[in-house]
Amino acid sequence: MLLPRSGDVIHVTKAASVQFASPMLFRVIRVHDWPTYEGWVWLDGYELNSAGDAVERRSIFVQVSGLRPVGKAPDPRARNARQPATRPNAAPARSVRTHR
Numbered sequence: 001m002l003l004p005r006s007g008d009v010i011h012v013t014k015a016a017s018v019q020f021a022s023p024m025l026f027r028v029i030r031v032h033d034w035p036t037y038e039g040w041v042w043l044d045g046y047e048l049n050s051a052g053d054a055v056e057r058r059s060i061f062v063q064v065s066g067l068r069p070v071g072k073a074p075d076p077r078a079r080n081a082r083q084p085a086t087r088p089n090a091a092p093a094r095s096v097r098t099h100r
Helices: 077-082
Strands: 010-013 024-031 040-048 052-064 065-069
Touching: 024 052
Parallel strands: none
Antiparallel strands: 010 024, 010 065, 024 040, 040 052
């Protein structure tokens, strides 16, 4: 697995670290660039309940190879793309000619 990105949802189990004998879902806020052991990383994020709601903010130290992706972060380009404004019952736009 590649490093998770901000917004990714991952399944964290004992394979990532022995402290996670009870698996959890985790939404990543950030991946720290702190120096660690090879293959390990510090993550900031939120523990999620079964409905996908954040229940606790946490920092966890895990092996990247033990993380399992559940969902990808949304593409920021899609979120920030401008959409044309729509108005209900609006008349179609007409071109206006000016006479000089």
